[in-house]
Amino acid sequence: MFSLSSTVQPQVTVPLSHLINAFHTPKNTSVSLSGVSVSQKQHRDVVPEHEAPSSEPSLNLRDLGLSELKIGQIDQLVENLLPGFCKGKNISSHWHTSHVSAQSFFENKYGNLDIFSTLRSSCLYRKQHSRALQSICSDLQYWPVFIQSRGFKTLKSRTRRLQSTSERLAETQNIAPSFVKGFLLRDRGSDVESLDKLMKTKNIPEAHQDAFKTGFAEGFLKAQALTQKTNDSLRRTRLILFILLLFGIYGLLKNPFLSVRFRTTTGLDSAVDPVQMKNVTFEHVKGVEEAKQELQEVVEFLKNPQKFTILGGKLPKGILLVGPPGTGKTLLARAVAGEADVPFYYASGSEFDEMFVGVGASRIRNLFREAKANAPCVIFIDELDSVGGKRIESPMHPYSRQTINQLLAEMDGFKPNEGVIIIGATNFPEALDNALIRPGRFDMQVTVPRPDVKGRTEILKWYLNKIKFDQSVDPEIIARGTVGFSGAELENLVNQAALKAAVDGKEMVTMKELEFSKDKILMGPERRSVEIDNKNKTITAYHESGHAIIAYYTKDAMPINKATIMPRGPTLGHVSLLPENDRWNETRAQLLAQMDVSMGGRVAEELIFGTDHITTGASSDFDNATKIAKRMVTKFGMSEKLGVMTYSDTGKLSPETQSAIEQEIRILLRDSYERAKHILKTHAKEHKNLAEALLTYETLDAKEIQIVLEGKKLEVR
């Protein structure tokens, strides 16, 4: 384990290369770190400060103390800095710890949330931020190194930091993502923005923008070449950069819709032009069937608003697409417009107040004026939380209230049959201002989850069909190994494989390149979340199988409908049961069975992972079981000791009766726990099989569960 001392020591001077080596050196080599105490299994030696070669670039951390952190740097920290720690394996385990502590902080605060989206979308929570950051950063004392090296000006030092070609490759994404968009398009780092901003301020006409970007990249290459002339691997980097560039431009020409992204232009009274999205349809969005179904109605409405409303159709004005980054929310919104063949207005919440503070409100006004004049149409507001967050006391955004109020006023200001549909996207719905989700505003929520294994297969096939690949390629195998990947990441995976094949001079993409780029992505930025996912997934798989096994082997339990370990909302997985008929009455045996099924999760954790490793994940299960037990005792007269009598207001009971009730409930729960334990012990083998099947397939329906429990082999889907 690579753990660094836990206090920030701003006075330490750390030679960059030493840090870098520490990040990228395999476990068994020893690395010198100056001034940073390092402890792990095999001790690495710590070189005193003066021994650092003076010619090396070094950084005085004093100038960059934690208190200096600007809110705007949080994105950089989260998106760029922390992944940097995860490149090597050691770092990844290190990150693990920090992640958990930061996450638990947020969990206490907000329930089970994705730390990344939380940090990303809530620049407003200044206090929480600094605390969360401290918990992340407290032992990452050299983090400013990375922050310092962001941006075009300082990229030189950053390049030195990068050791392997593959990282240089990753680096190129940060350098020129806007013109490799559609190709390697996930990074929206600050570099892109600065380039975009530069183009805005320089007023580059659209026709020349590509040339400008190219020139910019070339200039960057030159600057790089000047500083490190003879470096061999640098040449390779330049080559790769260049190939990337060509590919990117090629992709841009070939596939314009991928890169056309409408932005409200600068200026106070900016014109707003729609983007017609004829060529994006639901066909382009894979693996989110449920969301598409839910949105189908909206398409019908947009095709003919009057008719729809005359027939009595009722539609929300606003639809909120909720889901993690890169799952296709923007794509879905475009597809809605495309399907209905109506104009699509794109706006990004974070852009409203970005150029000139206070113009957000007028931008919103313009946007809606234009949209209404061109109805039916779709207005899409990406990153809705950054305009509609609960930022009442945000010093960063003094005008945001105005912006959000304007948005609310506009939404209230038109009738449902006017044909304007507002689609907002967020990966952090909890941060939204309550006023926004009231009826008549964003009152319909559509979840856009990470794709399951089937969805991932579809997405991979879709993007594979755009490139050349050989017979060996089996999308399903890749899909199984990419738990937790979003659509964008899968697209990226395919693109990177194509790139790798091209760089290696191959004619087609084979399984080898796909596996390579999968691993690369896994080791890169996404790794820790996936790693945590895997660990959590195992626990979840046994927990959920526990419920399922009890349900299956208990005579009076409801039949199982499905079991899944796909996280949804705040849950990590669930087992759903379906009553055979509507239940008018429940028997004592049925109630007990329900309790046993609830107990199954925790019992499974205890049996498989040991008492020390049981998780908090069972609390709602216990709530369930306790409620049933309580009702049995106090309402249904199902306790021998307390007899056939109801006890409605437990507050008015004598202490003796109360404790008798409690005692009875406790006994019911304890017995239930023991029954569940007995079943799980008896069926340990089936339990294991089911958990493993869940880990492979993520979701199993009733029939598949039965097949597994009967010891047969599941057909590969």
Ligand SMILES: Nc1ncnc2c1ncn2[C@@H]1O[C@H](COP(=O)(O)OP(=O)(O)OP(=O)(O)O)[C@@H](O)[C@H]1O
């Ligand atoms: N389900 C999917 N099917 C096909 N392609 C997808 C899917 N999800 C994402 N992609 C690809 O990833 C790109 C980025 O996705 P998109 O911008 O729609 O995600 P998003 O959910 O809006 O992300 P963010 O929250 O970061 O804005 C899409 O343009 C598309 O190329």
Ligand SMILES: [Zn+2]
């Ligand atoms: Zn449970």
